[in-house]
Amino acid sequence: MTSDKGLLIVLSGPSGVGKGTVRKEIFDDPATTFEYSISMTTRDRREGEVDGVDYFFKSKEEFERLIEEDKFIEHANYVGNYYGTPVDYVVETMEKGYDVFLEIEVEGAKQVREKFPEALFIFLAPPNLTQLEERLVGRGTDSPEVIKKRISEAKRELKLMNLYDYVVINDDVRAAKNRVQCIVEASHMKRARVESKLRKTLLEVNN
Numbered sequence: 001m002t003s004d005k006g007l008l009i010v011l012s013g014p015s016g017v018g019k020g021t022v023r024k025e026i027f028d029d030p031a032t033t034f035e036y037s038i039s040m041t042t043r044d045r046r047e048g049e050v051d052g053v054d055y056f057f058k059s060k061e062e063f064e065r066l067i068e069e070d071k072f073i074e075h076a077n078y079v080g081n082y083y084g085t086p087v088d089y090v091v092e093t094m095e096k097g098y099d100v101f102l103e104i105e106v107e108g109a110k111q112v113r114e115k116f117p118e119a120l121f122i123f124l125a126p127p128n129l130t131q132l133e134e135r136l137v138g139r140g141t142d143s144p145e146v147i148k149k150r151i152s153e154a155k156r157e158l159k160l161m162n163l164y165d166y167v168v169i170n171d172d173v174r175a176a177k178n179r180v181q182c183i184v185e186a187s188h189m190k191r192a193r194v195e196s197k198l199r200k201t202l203l204e205v206n207n
């Protein structure tokens with residue numbers, strides 16, 4: 001039984017849908033008890049991003065060495081850069097009983113599903129593709145060429161949303177944050193019910 005281990009929460013979805021914005025809203029809420037796993041990436045740092053806060057920024061060589069050393073739960077090459085979730089932090093934090101929150105793209109989420117089938121998978125979807133593109137353009141962090149590639153990836157990723165446990169539409173940041181928090185809460189309750197039933201069955205078997 002796993003009751004004292006934390007839950008792994010995966011928030012995925014296309015670039016620009018608002019994962020980071022919703023995540024920030026969740027972590028700004030003093031009621032939130034999850035721990036955020038900071039990813040590693042080889043992408044260039046954007047203005048205002050801080051190493052060790054937004055990402056751990058790595059060279060391609062260093063990232064590839066870490067892949068060789070099996071230091072990632074998952075990693076993906078997304079639009080020409082590596083992104084990955086460091087294994088040690090996630091495993092140690094869950095072992096301590098804390099829920100760990102990952103914000104990753106769809107290929108990485110697929111890999112997490114294989115290694116942690118009991119994790120909770122939430123897909124954040126845009127109200128429509130036009131709004132997704134408007135958000136990417138409005139964010140002002142990517143060139144028109146990169147935005148084109150991200151939209152093309154998004155079309156592929158949106159087709160996979162049915163593989164997730166839940167789909168949350170990010171039509172409004174506060175509402176999306178509340179939906180994600182409710183889903184996590186419900187997941188904890190479900191896990192507690194299952195474990196209580198298992199405990200009863202074990203007692204019956206042992207008596």
Ligand SMILES: Nc1ncnc2c1ncn2[C@@H]1O[C@H](COP(=O)(O)OP(=O)(O)OP(=O)(O)O)[C@@H](O)[C@H]1O
Pocket residue numbers: 013014015016017018019020021022135136138139170171172173
């Ligand atoms: N519900 C919303 N309505 C309108 N704009 C939004 C909403 N949610 C997020 N945005 C805006 O959309 C843009 C992209 O959001 P954000 O950077 O959080 O996306 P993301 O999914 O984390 O992207 P990436 O995966 O590339 O990191 C930001 O400018 C953000 O302010």
Ligand SMILES: Nc1nc2c(ncn2[C@@H]2O[C@H](COP(=O)(O)O)[C@@H](O)[C@H]2O)c(=O)[nH]1
Pocket residue numbers: 013014015019039040043074075076078083084085103104105106107108109
């Ligand atoms: N597979 C992983 N994807 C990740 C990780 N960290 C972030 N991401 C996703 O990559 C894209 C692009 O991010 P950006 O910061 O360049 O806009 C986006 O969908 C992120 O969610 C990770 O560790 N693994």
